Amino acid sequence: MRKICVIGVGYVGLVTGTCFADLGNQVVCLDIAEDKIEKLKRGEMPIYEPGLEELVARNVTAQRLHFTTKYQEAVPNADFIFIAVGTPSGVDGEADLKYVRMAAESIAETLTHYAIIIDKSTVPVGTGDSVAEILIERGKKPGVDFDVVSNPEFLREGSAVYDFMQPDRVVLGATNPDAADKVAQLYLPLRCPIMITDLRTAEMIKYASNAFLATRISFINEIATICEKLGADIKEVAAGMGMDKRIGRAFLDAGVGFGGSCFPKATRLFLS
Ligand SMILES: NC(=O)c1ccc[n+]([C@@H]2O[C@H](COP(=O)([O-])OP(=O)(O)OC[C@H]3O[C@@H](n4cnc5c(N)ncnc54)[C@H](O)[C@@H]3O)[C@@H](O)[C@H]2O)c1
Numbered sequence: 001m002r003k004i005c006v007i008g009v010g011y012v013g014l015v016t017g018t019c020f021a022d023l024g025n026q027v028v029c030l031d032i033a034e035d036k037i038e039k040l041k042r043g044e045m046p047i048y049e050p051g052l053e054e055l056v057a058r059n060v061t062a063q064r065l066h067f068t069t070k071y072q073e074a075v076p077n078a079d080f081i082f083i084a085v086g087t088p089s090g091v092d093g094e095a096d097l098k099y100v101r102m103a104a105e106s107i108a109e110t111l112t113h114y115a116i117i118i119d120k121s122t123v124p125v126g127t128g129d130s131v132a133e134i135l136i137e138r139g140k141k142p143g144v145d146f147d148v149v150s151n152p153e154f155l156r157e158g159s160a161v162y163d164f165m166q167p168d169r170v171v172l173g174a175t176n177p178d179a180a181d182k183v184a185q186l187y188l189p190l191r192c193p194i195m196i197t198d199l200r201t202a203e204m205i206k207y208a209s210n211a212f213l214a215t216r217i218s219f220i221n222e223i224a225t226i227c228e229k230l231g232a233d234i235k236e237v238a239a240g241m242g243m244d245k246r247i248g249r250a251f252l253d254a255g256v257g258f259g260g261s262c263f264p265k266a267t268r269l270f271l272s
Pocket of ligand 1 (some may be wrong): 155
């Protein structure tokens, strides 16, 4: 049984931790928000996601899923440490990495044996190297005490459990390919394509994917405006375009635009 710690029990952290527990791993989910952890311990869910409440209950009962606020309890026992803290947009729209840095510092202070640190938060290219630097500055040796792997998350709110359990692909980027291979083992039960790259390439795949999807939404909205002026039907235009296999139908629904936690950060990066 593999021992996993997930840091940050938000949307991504709770789904990740619960799904890994359901795959038979021993998981501790850690958050600094004490009220959130207390509620989870009482069986109250901080978010609504179809199927998640039942999955949490099942794995808590099976004693594969635990919740804590203490790094000392979670980190020393873990072989895999997922960072899934928030990376909100900062003052200029870029990702604010203060929570990722805080998590890396706390890991460095409590790490007692080799562990793989896996970044699941959506972060700009180069963040994996910065996480490694934080550990090195605190006396930890890469390849001996830790390795860093980037494992970007592509799940959608509303179908997060399904997306975790049936992903189109899992992307793993690492400086040390052995570390990426070990993380790949965690995903083997899902029988999905697993792509292993270097650290920065994995980080870029996430940002480029978000920017591409945001571009499709912006594009179809522009086409909708032109349709309105010219008397064409945008729904049929999108349907007709989407039947072309080179284009596809997804993300061609005209609407109010895009938002959420990921698309704005990605587009901002490519504009800068
Ligand atoms: N929500 C989505 O649909 C989605 C999808 C893909 C990727 N992402 C990315 O995943 C990351 C997490 O997103 P989310 O929606 O789960 O965030 P969230 O804001 O819901 O949760 C983040 C959690 O991290 C905790 N936290 C902050 N600092 C901490 C620390 N030092 N130690 C422990 N816990 C700490 C917070 O208390 C909070 O509970 C972000 O980078 C986001 O962009 C989100």
